[in-house]
Amino acid sequence: MRKLNIILFLSFILSNNLYADSPFIGHTGESKSYKDDKNSCLGVANRSLNYCALIKDKDKKSECFGVVKRNSGYCMMIKEKDLQNNCLAVSLSNIGYCDMIKNKDLKNSCMAYAKRDSGYCGLIKDANLKNSCYARVEKKSTFCNSLKEDKKKKKEIKEKKSPISIHSAKK
Numbered sequence: 593m594r595k596l597n598i599i600l601f602l603s604f605i606l607s608n609n610l611y612a613d614s615p616f617i618g619h620t621g622e623s624k625s626y627k628d629d630k631n632s633c634l635g636v637a638n639r640s641l642n643y644c645a646l647i648k649d650k651d652k653k654s655e656c657f658g659v660v661k662r663n664s665g666y667c668m669m670i671k672e673k674d675l676q677n678n679c680l681a682v683s684l685s686n687i688g689y690c691d692m693i694k695n696k697d698l699k700n701s702c703m704a705y706a707k708r709d710s711g712y713c714g715l716i717k718d719a720n721l722k723n724s725c726y727a728r729v730e731k732k733s734t735f736c737n738s739l740k741e742d743k744k745k746k747k748e749i750k751e752k753k754s755p756i757s758i759h760s761a762k763k
Contacts (some may be wrong), residue, residue: 624648626741629720632656633736637727655679659705678702701725 628647635643635656644656651670658666658679667679674693681689681702690702697716704712704725713725720739727735 623741626739628652629724630736630739633724633727633739634733635660637731637733637736639731651675658683674698678705681706697721701728704729
């Protein structure tokens with residue numbers, strides 16, 4: 593019976609590890625945050641709720657819906673204040689909300705989108721936010737294809753997900 597339990601335990605660990613890393617089971621190796629950022633970019637640039645619906649993060653999803661639908665009700669569901677103010681600036685066409693944003697890059701993105709002036713996008717240091725800004729302001733989703741996954745974050749996520757090895761369990 594003990595051997596059966598060990599075999600079942602090991603098969604459980606291996607099947608979960610295979611599921612998480614298998615490209616054949618819908619896992620692309622991309623982090624959720626990266627996919628959410630890309631879907632948000634595509635949703636706003638294309639004015640498509642279909643992309644917004646694919647976003648997993650609640651705040652990012654609400655922001656996408658609020659911006660695309662220009663509905664401040666979605667913005668009010670956002671807990672992160674900078675994202676909420678960004679959403680409100682666009683949905684209410686009130687640039688004053690951009691001034692309340694503390695993150696400089698997000699503030700420039702907000703100003704660019706609210707004023708329809710891509711010059712503000714050029715002031716953004718974060719490459720992904722800069723490309724997303726250009727996509728949103730110029731309504732060109734090709735900029736969304738330039739978004740890159742943060743290798744450091746991807747490595748941290750992978751390290752958190754990695755199961756305890758059989759060797760370390762024996763120590």
